[in-house]
Amino acid sequence: MDLKLIDDKGQETAKLPASDVLFGRDYNQDLVHQVVIAYQANARSGNRAQKTRAEVAKSTRKPWRQKGTGRARAGMASSPIWRGGGMTFPNSPDENFTHKVNKKMYRAGMCSILSELARQGRISVVDDLMVDTPKTKALAEKVKKMGFGDVLIVTDNLDENLYLSSRNLTNVMVIEPHHVDPVSLVRFSHVLMTRDAVKKFEEWLS
Numbered sequence: 373m374d375l376k377l378i379d380d381k382g383q384e385t386a387k388l389p390a391s392d393v394l395f396g397r398d399y400n401q402d403l404v405h406q407v408v409i410a411y412q413a414n415a416r417s418g419n420r421a422q423k424t425r426a427e428v429a430k431s432t433r434k435p436w437r438q439k440g441t442g443r444a445r446a447g448m449a450s451s452p453i454w455r456g457g458g459m460t461f462p463n464s465p466d467e468n469f470t471h472k473v474n475k476k477m478y479r480a481g482m483c484s485i486l487s488e489l490a491r492q493g494r495i496s497v498v499d500d501l502m503v504d505t506p507k508t509k510a511l512a513e514k515v516k517k518m519g520f521g522d523v524l525i526v527t528d529n530l531d532e533n534l535y536l537s538s539r540n541l542t543n544v545m546v547i548e549p550h551h552v553d554p555v556s557l558v559r560f561s562h563v564l565m566t567r568d569a570v571k572k573f574e575e576w577l578s
Contacts, residue, residue: 407481410471425458506536528568
Protein backbone atom coordinates (compact mmCIF):
# COMPACT_ATOMS: atom_id res chain seq x y z
CA MET A 373 0.00 0.00 0.00
CA ASP A 374 1.34 3.43 -0.99
CA LEU A 375 0.50 6.52 1.04
CA LYS A 376 0.27 10.04 -0.34
CA LEU A 377 3.30 12.20 0.51
CA ILE A 378 2.42 15.91 0.45
CA ASP A 379 4.19 19.22 0.97
CA ASP A 380 3.21 22.14 3.25
CA LYS A 381 0.73 23.35 0.59
CA GLY A 382 -1.13 20.06 0.43
CA GLN A 383 0.24 19.11 -3.00
CA GLU A 384 1.17 15.49 -3.59
CA THR A 385 4.90 15.14 -4.24
CA ALA A 386 5.44 11.37 -4.18
CA LYS A 387 4.16 8.00 -3.02
CA LEU A 388 5.41 6.51 0.24
CA PRO A 389 5.55 2.69 0.37
CA ALA A 390 3.94 1.43 3.60
CA SER A 391 3.34 -1.92 5.25
CA ASP A 392 0.45 -3.94 3.81
CA VAL A 393 -0.04 -5.48 7.25
CA LEU A 394 -0.87 -2.04 8.60
CA PHE A 395 -2.41 -0.25 5.61
CA GLY A 396 -3.51 -3.09 3.31
CA ARG A 397 -5.78 -5.17 5.53
CA ASP A 398 -9.37 -6.01 4.61
CA TYR A 399 -11.98 -3.94 6.42
CA ASN A 400 -13.67 -5.83 9.27
CA GLN A 401 -16.71 -3.77 10.25
CA ASP A 402 -17.76 -5.99 13.15
CA LEU A 403 -14.29 -5.92 14.70
CA VAL A 404 -14.00 -2.14 14.29
CA HIS A 405 -17.40 -1.66 15.91
CA GLN A 406 -16.40 -3.87 18.84
CA VAL A 407 -13.09 -2.06 19.35
CA VAL A 408 -14.67 1.42 19.20
CA ILE A 409 -17.51 0.52 21.58
CA ALA A 410 -15.07 -1.12 24.01
CA TYR A 411 -12.81 1.96 24.00
CA GLN A 412 -15.74 4.27 24.72
CA ALA A 413 -17.12 1.96 27.43
CA ASN A 414 -13.74 1.68 29.16
CA ALA A 415 -13.54 5.47 29.31
CA ARG A 416 -16.70 5.70 31.41
CA SER A 417 -16.12 6.63 35.03
CA GLY A 418 -19.13 4.70 36.37
CA ASN A 419 -19.91 7.28 39.06
CA ARG A 420 -23.67 7.67 38.51
CA ALA A 421 -25.86 6.67 41.45
CA GLN A 422 -29.55 6.41 42.29
CA LYS A 423 -31.28 5.91 45.61
CA THR A 424 -33.16 2.88 46.84
CA ARG A 425 -36.41 3.18 48.80
CA ALA A 426 -34.33 2.97 51.98
CA GLU A 427 -32.16 5.95 50.99
CA VAL A 428 -34.69 8.54 49.81
CA ALA A 429 -35.68 11.29 52.26
CA LYS A 430 -39.21 10.05 52.95
CA SER A 431 -41.05 9.14 56.13
CA THR A 432 -41.62 5.45 56.81
CA ARG A 433 -45.05 6.28 58.26
CA LYS A 434 -48.04 4.65 56.57
CA PRO A 435 -49.70 7.43 54.49
CA TRP A 436 -53.29 6.37 55.36
CA ARG A 437 -55.05 3.48 56.99
CA GLN A 438 -55.25 0.17 55.21
CA LYS A 439 -59.01 0.00 54.71
CA GLY A 440 -62.00 2.26 54.35
CA THR A 441 -60.55 5.16 52.36
CA GLY A 442 -61.39 3.89 48.86
CA ARG A 443 -57.80 4.37 47.80
CA ALA A 444 -55.19 1.78 46.99
CA ARG A 445 -53.17 0.27 49.81
CA ALA A 446 -49.94 2.13 50.60
CA GLY A 447 -47.21 1.28 53.06
CA MET A 448 -44.82 4.23 52.75
CA ALA A 449 -44.16 7.21 50.49
CA SER A 450 -40.73 5.87 49.48
CA SER A 451 -42.36 3.12 47.41
CA PRO A 452 -40.84 2.87 43.90
CA ILE A 453 -44.30 3.29 42.31
CA TRP A 454 -44.73 6.67 43.98
CA ARG A 455 -43.40 9.92 42.56
CA GLY A 456 -40.26 10.83 44.51
CA GLY A 457 -39.83 7.27 45.73
CA GLY A 458 -36.77 5.10 45.45
CA MET A 459 -35.65 3.17 42.38
CA THR A 460 -36.41 -0.53 42.11
CA PHE A 461 -33.06 -1.44 40.55
CA PRO A 462 -30.87 1.63 41.11
CA ASN A 463 -27.54 2.31 39.42
CA SER A 464 -24.68 1.96 41.85
CA PRO A 465 -21.70 4.37 41.89
CA ASP A 466 -19.23 1.50 41.45
CA GLU A 467 -20.88 0.09 38.32
CA ASN A 468 -18.41 -1.56 35.97
CA PHE A 469 -18.76 -0.74 32.26
CA THR A 470 -15.47 -2.18 31.03
CA HIS A 471 -15.27 -4.41 27.95
CA LYS A 472 -12.40 -6.81 27.52
CA VAL A 473 -10.54 -6.63 24.22
CA ASN A 474 -7.28 -8.52 23.93
CA LYS A 475 -4.18 -7.03 22.28
CA LYS A 476 -4.47 -9.06 19.10
CA MET A 477 -8.05 -7.90 18.49
CA TYR A 478 -7.21 -4.27 19.32
CA ARG A 479 -4.25 -4.19 16.93
CA ALA A 480 -6.27 -5.88 14.19
CA GLY A 481 -9.05 -3.32 14.66
CA MET A 482 -6.60 -0.41 14.48
CA CYS A 483 -5.03 -1.86 11.31
CA SER A 484 -8.47 -2.32 9.79
CA ILE A 485 -9.36 1.34 10.42
CA LEU A 486 -6.03 2.59 9.05
CA SER A 487 -6.35 0.39 5.97
CA GLU A 488 -9.83 1.71 5.21
CA LEU A 489 -8.68 5.31 5.68
CA ALA A 490 -5.79 4.66 3.28
CA ARG A 491 -8.12 3.16 0.67
CA GLN A 492 -10.40 6.19 0.94
CA GLY A 493 -7.45 8.58 0.53
CA ARG A 494 -7.94 10.04 4.00
CA ILE A 495 -4.34 9.50 5.14
CA SER A 496 -1.55 11.85 4.08
CA VAL A 497 2.12 11.93 5.07
CA VAL A 498 4.50 14.88 5.46
CA ASP A 499 8.23 14.85 6.09
CA ASP A 500 7.81 17.09 9.13
CA LEU A 501 5.23 19.44 10.61
CA MET A 502 6.16 22.32 12.91
CA VAL A 503 5.16 25.88 13.72
CA ASP A 504 7.64 28.55 14.70
CA THR A 505 5.59 30.03 17.54
CA PRO A 506 2.81 28.67 19.77
CA LYS A 507 0.09 30.59 17.93
CA THR A 508 -3.32 29.10 17.21
CA LYS A 509 -3.70 31.32 14.16
CA ALA A 510 -0.45 30.04 12.65
CA LEU A 511 -1.53 26.41 12.84
CA ALA A 512 -5.06 27.19 11.64
CA GLU A 513 -3.64 28.91 8.55
CA LYS A 514 -1.24 26.02 7.89
CA VAL A 515 -4.03 23.45 8.13
CA LYS A 516 -6.27 25.52 5.85
CA LYS A 517 -3.44 25.98 3.32
CA MET A 518 -2.97 22.21 3.20
CA GLY A 519 -6.65 21.82 2.36
CA PHE A 520 -7.90 20.13 5.54
CA GLY A 521 -11.14 20.91 7.33
CA ASP A 522 -10.75 18.73 10.40
CA VAL A 523 -7.59 16.68 10.82
CA LEU A 524 -5.85 14.36 13.27
CA ILE A 525 -2.14 15.16 13.26
CA VAL A 526 0.10 12.26 14.30
CA THR A 527 3.69 13.30 14.93
CA ASP A 528 6.56 11.08 16.04
CA ASN A 529 7.89 13.66 18.51
CA LEU A 530 5.34 16.03 20.03
CA ASP A 531 6.58 19.56 19.40
CA GLU A 532 5.52 21.93 22.19
CA ASN A 533 4.69 24.80 19.82
CA LEU A 534 2.58 22.51 17.67
CA TYR A 535 0.73 21.10 20.67
CA LEU A 536 0.05 24.51 22.25
CA SER A 537 -1.16 25.88 18.91
CA SER A 538 -3.74 23.11 18.54
CA ARG A 539 -5.40 23.26 21.94
CA ASN A 540 -7.99 25.89 21.00
CA LEU A 541 -8.81 24.36 17.62
CA THR A 542 -11.83 22.07 17.80
CA ASN A 543 -11.14 20.65 14.33
CA VAL A 544 -7.46 19.80 14.95
CA MET A 545 -5.90 17.29 17.34
CA VAL A 546 -2.17 16.67 17.72
CA ILE A 547 -1.09 13.34 19.17
CA GLU A 548 1.79 10.86 19.27
CA PRO A 549 1.49 7.41 17.62
CA HIS A 550 1.25 5.40 20.85
CA HIS A 551 -1.63 7.63 22.03
CA VAL A 552 -3.74 7.20 18.90
CA ASP A 553 -7.05 5.48 19.63
CA PRO A 554 -9.77 4.03 17.37
CA VAL A 555 -12.32 6.72 18.29
CA SER A 556 -10.00 9.53 17.17
CA LEU A 557 -9.25 7.75 13.90
CA VAL A 558 -12.96 7.36 13.16
CA ARG A 559 -13.89 10.86 14.34
CA PHE A 560 -11.66 12.95 12.06
CA SER A 561 -12.21 13.07 8.31
CA HIS A 562 -8.47 13.15 7.58
CA VAL A 563 -5.29 11.88 9.25
CA LEU A 564 -1.96 13.62 8.69
CA MET A 565 1.16 11.72 9.75
CA THR A 566 4.82 12.54 9.73
CA ARG A 567 7.13 10.09 7.95
CA ASP A 568 8.68 8.95 11.25
CA ALA A 569 5.20 8.48 12.78
CA VAL A 570 4.39 5.97 10.03
CA LYS A 571 7.53 4.01 10.98
CA LYS A 572 6.48 4.00 14.64
CA PHE A 573 3.02 2.75 13.68
CA GLU A 574 4.62 -0.08 11.71
CA GLU A 575 6.84 -1.01 14.67
CA TRP A 576 3.86 -0.96 17.05
CA LEU A 577 1.15 -2.69 15.02
CA SER A 578 3.00 -4.88 12.52
